[in-house]
Amino acid sequence: MKTLILTTAALALSAGMALAQSQTIRMGTEGAYPPYNFLNDKGEVDGFERELGDELCKRAELTCEWVTTDWDGIIPNLVSGNYDTIIAGMSITAERDEVIDFTQNYMPPAASAYAGLNADVDVATGVIAAQATTIQAGHVAASGATLLEFATPEETVASVRNGEADAVFADKDYLVPIVEESGGELTFVGEDVPLGGGIGIGLRESDTELRAKFDAAIQTMKDDGTLNTMIVKWFGEGAATF
Amino acid sequence: MFSFCTDPATLSDLPWMACYLTTGKHLNFYAAFGTVLLLLAITAPAALAFGFAGAAAARSRFAPLSLLGKTYIAIVRGVPDIAFFLFFVIALDQGIEYLKHQWVCPDWDQPIRQGNDFIVCQAAKVPLGNAAQWVHKTYSFFVAAFTFAIVFGAFAANVLYGAMRAVPRAQLETAEAYGMTHRQTFWRITVPQMWVYALPGLSNLWMVLIKSTPLLFLLGVEDIVYWARELGGSKTPRFTDYPHGDWRMWYFLVLLVFYLAFTRVSEVVLDRIMARLTLGQATTGGDAQRRVQA
Numbered sequence: 001m002k003t004l005i006l007t008t009a010a011l012a013l014s015a016g017m018a019l020a021q022s023q024t025i026r027m028g029t030e031g032a033y034p035p036y037n038f039l040n041d042k043g044e045v046d047g048f049e050r051e052l053g054d055e056l057c058k059r060a061e062l063t064c065e066w067v068t069t070d071w072d073g074i075i076p077n078l079v080s081g082n083y084d085t086i087i088a089g090m091s092i093t094a095e096r097d098e099v100i101d102f103t104q105n106y107m108p109p110a111a112s113a114y115a116g117l118n119a120d121v122d123v124a125t126g127v128i129a130a131q132a133t134t135i136q137a138g139h140v141a142a143s144g145a146t147l148l149e150f151a152t153p154e155e156t157v158a159s160v161r162n163g164e165a166d167a168v169f170a171d172k173d174y175l176v177p178i179v180e181e182s183g184g185e186l187t188f189v190g191e192d193v194p195l196g197g198g199i200g201i202g203l204r205e206s207d208t209e210l211r212a213k214f215d216a217a218i219q220t221m222k223d224d225g226t227l228n229t230m231i232v233k234w235f236g237e238g239a240a241t242f
Numbered sequence: 243m244f245s246f247c248t249d250p251a252t253l254s255d256l257p258w259m260a261c262y263l264t265t266g267k268h269l270n271f272y273a274a275f276g277t278v279l280l281l282l283a284i285t286a287p288a289a290l291a292f293g294f295a296g297a298a299a300a301r302s303r304f305a306p307l308s309l310l311g312k313t314y315i316a317i318v319r320g321v322p323d324i325a326f327f328l329f330f331v332i333a334l335d336q337g338i339e340y341l342k343h344q345w346v347c348p349d350w351d352q353p354i355r356q357g358n359d360f361i362v363c364q365a366a367k368v369p370l371g372n373a374a375q376w377v378h379k380t381y382s383f384f385v386a387a388f389t390f391a392i393v394f395g396a397f398a399a400n401v402l403y404g405a406m407r408a409v410p411r412a413q414l415e416t417a418e419a420y421g422m423t424h425r426q427t428f429w430r431i432t433v434p435q436m437w438v439y440a441l442p443g444l445s446n447l448w449m450v451l452i453k454s455t456p457l458l459f460l461l462g463v464e465d466i467v468y469w470a471r472e473l474g475g476s477k478t479p480r481f482t483d484y485p486h487g488d489w490r491m492w493y494f495l496v497l498l499v500f501y502l503a504f505t506r507v508s509e510v511v512l513d514r515i516m517a518r519l520t521l522g523q524a525t526t527g528g529d530a531q532r533r534v535q536a
Contacts, residue, residue: 023364024372032472034481039472041482042266065375069462073328079358080332081339081367082462099358154475158488181478181485206356 024063025210026083027053031068032152033174035234036089036199039068048234049087052106055226056201059217072133072151075099078204085203085214089171091135091196101205103214105198106227108240112136114189115175116160116167121189126166129156135196136169160186169193173235250483262484271469275500277383278455278465285390285451290444292395297402303424311399318396327460331389335368342366379463386461394451401443406432408439410524438519438527445512452504470497 029037031045040046045066057064067083078086078100092102112135114123124145130137132149140147148165150156157178159165167189168175179186201218203211221227228241246253247261262268299311318326340354343366350363364370369377409432417427458465474490520527 026371032475034478038481039267041484043270044266046481063372067375067378067462068464070459073460076328076332077462080336080360081362082335084371152471152475154471157476158490161488177478177480178476181480204359204361206359206361 024065025057025085027057027064027066028069028074028078028083028086029066029088030071030074032071032154033089035173035177036171037087048230049089051234052221052227052230053087055221055230056214056217059220060213062213070151071131075202078202081204084207084210085201087201089174089199090202092198092200093135093196096202099205100202101207101211102200102202103211104218105200106218106221107199107231108242109194109196109198110240111172111192112139112169112195113172113175113192114167114169115157115179115186116189117163117186119187119189121166123167123169123190127164129159129165129168130170131156134170136171139193139195140169157186173239176236251479258484265484267469267473270464271466271473274464274466274469277463278458281383281387281390281455281458281463282452284387285394286448288387288391289394289398289447289451292391293398293400293402296395296399297406298428300399300403301406315396315399315403318393319400323393323454323457324460326393327389327457330392331385331461334385334389336360338368339366342368382462386458386463389461390451390454390457394447397447398444401447402436402440404443405436405440409435413524435523438516438523438525441512441516441519445508448508448512449505452508453501466497466500470494 029045029049031037031039033047035048037045037047037049045068050066053064053066069077069083071088074086074088074090075096077083086100089107090096092105096102114121114128124143127146127148128140128143129148129150130140131153132151137147137149148156148159150159153170153174156165156168156170157175160168172192175188179188201214203214218227221230222242231239231241244257244261244264246257247264250258250261253261296311296314299307300315302308302311339360339362343350343354343362346365347363352361354361369381413431413435414427417431422430455465456467459468470493471490474488474493476488477485479485516527517531520531522528522531
């Protein structure tokens with residue numbers, strides 16, 4: 001009897017291990033950057049990247065699961081293996097490429113823009129709000145303006161509304177709905193600034209196999225035009241497409 | 243949740259509010275209060291245990307043990323909370339996975355550290371990569387509780403260390419005169435009497451612990467402050483059925499009331515414990531109680 005129980009237990013254990021080999025890809029995102037990614041009313045991850053990510057996983061025949069994390073810790077948690085991809089509107093930059101790898105871009109290099117309470121803010125000398133550790137924050141710091149950093153995109157816009165900053169500098173796609181719905185309170189300031197090498201999925205440098213799978217899936221979506229349809233759906237007719 | 247919530251844009255204020263406050267997101271917010279209370283319920287006794295062990299070790303006459311206790315207290319007290327929370331949790335997680343990796347994948351031939359990456363075999367992941375989301379959440383919750391216990395344990399250890407030394411020497415001398423061993427004196431005289439000296443310090447720690455739960459989001463656990471910020475942020479009609487402006491003030495007001503009420507309840511309970519502990523002690527409080535009875 002005892003051996004029987006032991007054998008069953010051993011069988012169950014090895015079955016568990018065999019199951020463990022079939023991998024679930026955990027997709028890390030911020031969940032606070034509409035329309036790229038945000039939490040919907042049900043509290044689930046939603047947005048352009050949710051739809052895109054689910055489609056990519058389907059094409060690459062992967063099982064995917066979504067997790068949200070703080071923007072500040074998004075890269076350390078990836079390299080430490082708490083999730084397998086970053087799909088969070090992250091622009092491909094040389095600096096980040098030293099630490100992690102990127103797939104080919106799924107968004108063309110997008111314009112960043114300033115938005116303020118009135119159109120005559122001097123963006124070269126004023127106080128500009130940006131989210132910490134983004135390419136926009138780097139750009140503001142280099143431009144000579146006074147940089148005011150916040151942990152979340154929401155706070156950067158709020159700081160303009162309450163007068164703490166003269167303007168906010170962020171991805172234009174993020175600012176467009178906010179400016180349009182603000183009823184004339186907010187307005188775009190100055191010219192758009194093209195920044196970064198487009199947006200890609202971030203992966204661990206050692207994860208070359210997974211990167212190849214996502215690269216191929218993105219390529220098929222570019223080829224059959226579904227990616228462009230998806231971009232237009234979430235970012236409007238004026239958005240840059242492939 | 244309610245049947246009339248199908249098209250929130252058409253609703254008048256009151257039903258709109260009823261629908262808004264019962265969205266899935268809000269239910270997560272309410273559940274987060276439970277998470278915070280559960281964390282406190284687990285962390286407080288665990289931290290006290292760590293503190294007791296740390297203080298007892300620091301007082302030990304066996305030099306290495308004493309050094310160990312004192313090092314624990316000094317290092318954890320000296321490192322900033324945020325640095326400790328970011329570093330320790332990732333290190334702990336990697337440590338667990340490393341040990342499991344050695345156990346389940348002995349014939350793994352690739353290096354575990356590849357540049358910045360930390361790679362263990364799939365079967366050694368904790369929790370397993372394909373485990374359900376609630377397993378991941380529970381795991382990170384317990385890692386969080388453990389980290390909180392270690393951090394607050396170090397502070398508690400220092401408080402208890404001081405409290406053990408505050409027990410009047412005369413009490414210990416009497417115990418020795420009765421022929422008690424060192425261990426007997428510690429358990430029968432020092433420990434029962436030290437709490438009255440420890441309680442003010444411990445109650446401070448408890449108050450700080452109550453309010454430090456926003457550190458939870460650093461560890462991937464969504465606490466009430468995270469949800470208040472997420473829910474209160476302005477929402478445009480494009481991405482939600484319930485657009486609104488910047489309502490963070492109202493959400494934080496709710497948190498303010500919650501924390502104030504919780505602090506008040508804690509104060510009342512701690513006062514009662516203090517009165518109970520003071521009974522018969524050779525302190526000013528104990529004298530005052532004796533005078534009232536006389």
